[in-house]
Amino acid sequence: MDFDLILRDARIAGSADRTADIGISKGRIAAVAPELPKGAPEKCLDGRLVVPGFIETHIHLDKSCLLGRCQCEKGTLDEAVVAVAAAKRGFSHDDVYERASRTLEKAIKNGTTRMRTHVEVDPRVGLTSVHALLRLKKDYAWAIDLQLCVFPQEGLLDDPGCEDVMVAALEAGGNVVGGAPYMDKNSHGQIARIFALAQRFGIDIDFHLDFGLDTTHLDALEVCRLADETGWGGRVTIGHVTKFSAMPSADLDVLAKRLADSGVAVTTLPSTDLFLIGRDYDGNVPRGVTPVHRLVERGVNCSISTNNVLNPFTPFGDCSLVRMANLYANVVQIGGRPADMELCLSLVTDRPARLMNLRDYGIAAGNPADIVVMDCADGASAIAELAQPLMVFRRGEMTVSRPAATLMRPGAGQADSAAA
Incomplete structure (x- = not known):
């Protein structure tokens, strides 16, 4: 299957105890699986939480x-x-x-x-x-x-x-x-x-x-x-x-x-x-x-x-x-x-x-690729810690990007990511 984009290593709300890849094609979610084949542009989410908007x-x-x-x-x-x-x-x-x-x-x-x-x-x-x-x-x-x-x-x-x-x-x-x-x-x-x-x-x-x-x-x-x-x-x-x-x-x-x-x-x-x-x-x-x-x-x-x-x-x-x-x-x-x-x-x-009687909502094959990547690893943390959305996709196109906060430690020579 050909994908326009693959979001790798995502934790999907409702099943955040494991990671999965999300394949997007023509504005829709085409596949959700533990490991999708390579061959398309990718974004690695590093185990971050994904919600369907x-x-x-x-x-x-x-x-x-x-x-x-x-x-x-x-x-x-x-x-x-x-x-x-x-x-x-x-x-x-x-x-x-x-x-x-x-x-x-x-x-x-x-x-x-x-x-x-x-x-x-x-x-x-x-x-x-x-x-x-x-x-x-x-x-x-x-x-x-x-x-x-x-x-x-x-x-x-x-x-x-x-x-x-x-x-x-x-x-x-x-x-x-x-x-x-x-x-x-x-x-x-x-x-x-x-x-x-x-x-x-x-x-x-x-x-x-x-x-x-x-x-x-x-x-x-x-x-x-x-x-x-x-x-x-x-x-x-x-x-x-x-x-x-x-x-x-x-x-x-x-x-x-x-x-x-x-x-x-x-x-x-x-x-x-x-x-x-x-x-x-x-x-x-x-x-x-x-x-x-x-x-x-x-x-x-x-x-x-x-x-x-x-x-x-x-x-x-x-x-x-x-x-x-x-x-x-x-x-x-x-x-x-x-x-x-x-x-x-x-x-x-x-x-x-x-x-709202929406019939096409959720991280599942066939639904529109409306996806939000949160700066946390699970739903409980999203609410308790007021996690920020780092990326937002609408029909598979990125509409919002927000970099994760970093700590600039004196003398370290490298920023430490504050992301989950």
């Missing part, structure tokens, strides 16, 4: 990098919504494109090869952000697959004309429909309309849901009911759901079974939820981060994602999903066993691939 399931490119335009003092969700709503009135196509491209490039440099970005549409911003991100999707297709999830941040039922704009956005090229039911007085009414749009266009759903800490009302239950009723199980995701973090273990177990039975996936957004939740507490502030590892143990598919970057919702962010998974592990106090860290890695790789 990180996957960002929930990020907001259109409203990233807004800190200089928004003056916020309280740090609450309501304040952030109002501040960004005001900033949106000044959005232009080029403005959205420029800020979004800055953020997208950070994600690409950190090894993200697939992404679902949520994009706000309403009668005021119209399709400005949608068109800018569709252009971005085309311009950066050499490095990343980009999905657009259109949603009404400021309400749907209570914002006349918003549904018409959402329909136009989906007709223009939106891939997924989303919602933020807590922004309407009738949250169940919004959920029903989002399901109706999903059925009309034959697309997946991704909600912002159950934000807060009051567990007496959970919109997640209505989402599960409609997923069952419509047969949309396996095509619905709910994000944030910070209320889950406040639930007693027994209640969370019951809810987990309901979610698993209905095929509703869950995305946790540690940075944003840590920043926004519990602002009214004076001491012993709750974390507000959904313990998705516990949901996974009970059959729910889950992911960890970034959400907002450098805006009033989250004034931080370098778009590293390894860093986000590490933050999650710290917050929910897991990691005593290597398997726990491996689970965190799966929450930014293969589990989000299932969440």
Whole structure:
């Protein structure tokens, strides 16, 4: 078999106890074997970990990098919504494109090869952000697959004309429909309309849901009911759901079974939820981060994602999903066993691939050669030590290269590599 490139001595995530060679041909993985024959260009990975590209399931490119335009003092969700709503009135196509491209490039440099970005549409911003991100999707297709999830941040039922704009956005090229039911007085009414749009266009759903800490009302239950009723199980995701973090273990177990039975996936957004939740507490502030590892143990598919970057919702962010998974592990106090860290890695790789219903993901023959080489030897180390991506390949072409750090010892005459 002829190869365009061979990556030798790789440790593949999920089976990092042994090494293998990866043969690439015409942008796809052609073979994975202990020792492929010579005859093609090679890169020796020296036993480093390889993952099939990180996957960002929930990020907001259109409203990233807004800190200089928004003056916020309280740090609450309501304040952030109002501040960004005001900033949106000044959005232009080029403005959205420029800020979004800055953020997208950070994600690409950190090894993200697939992404679902949520994009706000309403009668005021119209399709400005949608068109800018569709252009971005085309311009950066050499490095990343980009999905657009259109949603009404400021309400749907209570914002006349918003549904018409959402329909136009989906007709223009939106891939997924989303919602933020807590922004309407009738949250169940919004959920029903989002399901109706999903059925009309034959697309997946991704909600912002159950934000807060009051567990007496959970919109997640209505989402599960409609997923069952419509047969949309396996095509619905709910994000944030910070209320889950406040639930007693027994209640969370019951809810987990309901979610698993209905095929509703869950995305946790540690940075944003840590920043926004519990602002009214004076001491012993709750974390507000959904313990998705516990949901996974009970059959729910889950992911960890970034959400907002450098805006009033989250004034931080370098778009590293390894860093986000590490933050999650710290917050929910897991990691005593290597398997726990491996689970965190799966929450930014293969589990989000299932969440997005990707059929061509993974280091296996026939799949696209979307590959990230990490500066470590196993998945647990990647998360625990915040390992850096050294090389990123998209369809077999290198899109990112980062040299491993070296120690320049005095008088040694030779640099010592700090790579694993």
